[in-house]
Amino acid sequence: MSAVLVFDVNETLLDLGALDPLFIDLFDDAALRPQWFATMLQLSFVGGLTGQYVDFSTAQRAALRMTAQRAGKDVSASAVETVVDAMRRLPPHPEVPRALARLQNEGLRLTALTNSVLDVARAQLVNAGLAERFEEIFSADEVRALKPAPAPYRMVAERCGVDVGDLCLIAAHPWDVSGAMAIGARSAFVARSGVVPSPLGPQPAVIGTDLTAVADALLAPSVDGRQ
Amino acid sequence: MSAVLVFDVNETLLDLGALDPLFIDLFDDAALRPQWFATMLQLSFVGGLTGQYVDFSTAQRAALRMTAQRAGKDVSASAVETVVDAMRRLPPHPEVPRALARLQNEGLRLTALTNSVLDVARAQLVNAGLAERFEEIFSADEVRALKPAPAPYRMVAERCGVDVGDLCLIAAHPWDVSGAMAIGARSAFVARSGVVPSPLGPQPAVIGTDLTAVADALLAPSVDGRQ
Numbered sequence: 504m505s506a507v508l509v510f511d512v513n514e515t516l517l518d519l520g521a522l523d524p525l526f527i528d529l530f531d532d533a534a535l536r537p538q539w540f541a542t543m544l545q546l547s548f549v550g551g552l553t554g555q556y557v558d559f560s561t562a563q564r565a566a567l568r569m570t571a572q573r574a575g576k577d578v579s580a581s582a583v584e585t586v587v588d589a590m591r592r593l594p595p596h597p598e599v600p601r602a603l604a605r606l607q608n609e610g611l612r613l614t615a616l617t618n619s620v621l622d623v624a625r626a627q628l629v630n631a632g633l634a635e636r637f638e639e640i641f642s643a644d645e646v647r648a649l650k651p652a653p654a655p656y657r658m659v660a661e662r663c664g665v666d667v668g669d670l671c672l673i674a675a676h677p678w679d680v681s682g683a684m685a686i687g688a689r690s691a692f693v694a695r696s697g698v699v700p701s702p703l704g705p706q707p708a709v710i711g712t713d714l715t716a717v718a719d720a721l722l723a724p725s726v727d728g729r730q
Numbered sequence: 731m732s733a734v735l736v737f738d739v740n741e742t743l744l745d746l747g748a749l750d751p752l753f754i755d756l757f758d759d760a761a762l763r764p765q766w767f768a769t770m771l772q773l774s775f776v777g778g779l780t781g782q783y784v785d786f787s788t789a790q791r792a793a794l795r796m797t798a799q800r801a802g803k804d805v806s807a808s809a810v811e812t813v814v815d816a817m818r819r820l821p822p823h824p825e826v827p828r829a830l831a832r833l834q835n836e837g838l839r840l841t842a843l844t845n846s847v848l849d850v851a852r853a854q855l856v857n858a859g860l861a862e863r864f865e866e867i868f869s870a871d872e873v874r875a876l877k878p879a880p881a882p883y884r885m886v887a888e889r890c891g892v893d894v895g896d897l898c899l900i901a902a903h904p905w906d907v908s909g910a911m912a913i914g915a916r917s918a919f920v921a922r923s924g925v926v927p928s929p930l931g932p933q934p935a936v937i938g939t940d941l942t943a944v945a946d947a948l949l950a951p952s953v954d955g956r957q
Contacts, residue, residue, distance in 0.1 A: 541768065544772070545771075545772075545775070545905060546928060546930060548772070548775040548776070548779060549775070549878055549904075549905040549908050549909070549928070550930075551779050552775060552778050552779060552878050552879050552905075552909065553878050553879070553880070553908060553909050553912035553913075554880070554912065555908075555912050555930075555931055557930060561930070562930075565928060565929050565930050568929055569904070569926050569928065569929065572926045573924055573925070573926050651776055651779050651780050652779050652780070653780070653781070677776075677796070678772060678776045678779075681776050681780060681782075682776070682779065682780050685780035685781065685782050686780075697800055698800070699796050699799045699800050701773060701776070701792060701796065702792050702795055702796065703773060703777075703782075703784060703788070703789075703792050704782055
């Protein structure tokens with residue numbers, strides 16, 4: 504068992520599907536919500552690859568304008584802020600509160616590491632009723648490099664006083680577990696509906712269909728050498 | 731006018747829509763084709779961000795398996811090779827041959843720079859009847875870093891004997907023009923149906939709905955200080 508569990512937040516713990524009614528209100532089309540998130544990720548990744556850091560809130564705003572433009576829709580400045588603000592109040596996926604409580608009650612060290620900027624990250628976990636589960640909430644923005652670049656994972660290891668190899672990154676995004684494993688961390692993949700891990704490179708030690716299944720596997724004696 | 735025009739290949743010059751019948755044959759769903767391309771790009775970008783270089787053909791194979799798995803479809807090894815092989819024989823978008831010929835006839839230096847590996851890149855442009863338009867065909871794979879990282883654009887400038895600021899990168903992908911502009915190159919954006927430039931950072935000097943419109947603008951006396 505790894506010394507520190509590191510949870511991704513958006514989509515892993517919190518349900519972005521809660522934004523769908525907002526996208527219907529604004530654009531008459533809930534399908535634009537995953538398109539927006541994918542565009543936002545791409546802008547973030549391009550910022551990292553080109554050395555032009557883009558924080559996650561800025562990427563969200565820009566991606567919303569691009570998504571609307573592609574769909575031939577107008578988007579007002581206030582609509583953009585409405586969406587970005589709604590990111591602070593996402594509900595947890597249904598099984599998440601109990602699964603996190605169980606891992607915490609087993610005495611494990613739980614942290615959160617998200618690409619959301621720090622004040623958003625904290626608001627997200629407070630509003631979802633999850634903040635008390637975590638020893639510390641980290642934002643990749645603190646090192647001005649978003650996951651899956653190495654720096655955010657290394658920051659968590661350093662501030663938790665452990666080696667990177669003692670982290671287990673838990674995420675519902677293939678790129679996040681790939682990033683953690685690329686520098687020697689372990690990982691667990693939450694294979695929520697419609698997501699699959701990358702077949703390239705090292706594979707997650709655990710794959711579960713939701714956080715209950717992942718917690719079961721993390722707590723099983725056979726996984727990861729836990730006694 | 732920039733000293734050297736640098737054309738992206740996939741989607742900018744060549745029409746990936748030609749793969750749709752193949753995706754219908756294999757998966758009964760042409761909508762998986764753009765999903766596959768987006769997944770392939772994400773794997774490529776993650777490779778760059780994590781320092782685990784992935785060449786474009788490897789990314790294509792992995793992305794096809796992920797796309798099929800997400801859709802609950804089987805994909806055989808031979809089906810994967812069929813798709814990757816079909817990338818060598820994409821047709822040009824209809825206006826492309828004439829637009830390139832016109833730019834070449836005006837005496838401009840035309841090059842191609844693609845994330846495709848070099849033998850695929852050459853086959854693509856030969857099979858599309860476009861190879862003769864280019865002074866040189868470059869692959870980002872030659873520097874083991876895919877666009878939009880700086881290295882591929884710098885390679886083109888160096889091998890063409892010009893400064894990066896003398897390049898004009900022409901692409902239908904927002905991330906490609908962003909990458910070129912991040913290191914001081916100029917750019918022109920081909921705003922094909924459904925694509926829009928990023929609102930972040932410097933903006934393309936030219937935006938046209940197809941390569942004819944872009945060529946018109948590039949050849950206009952008012953653009954980019956051309957006399």
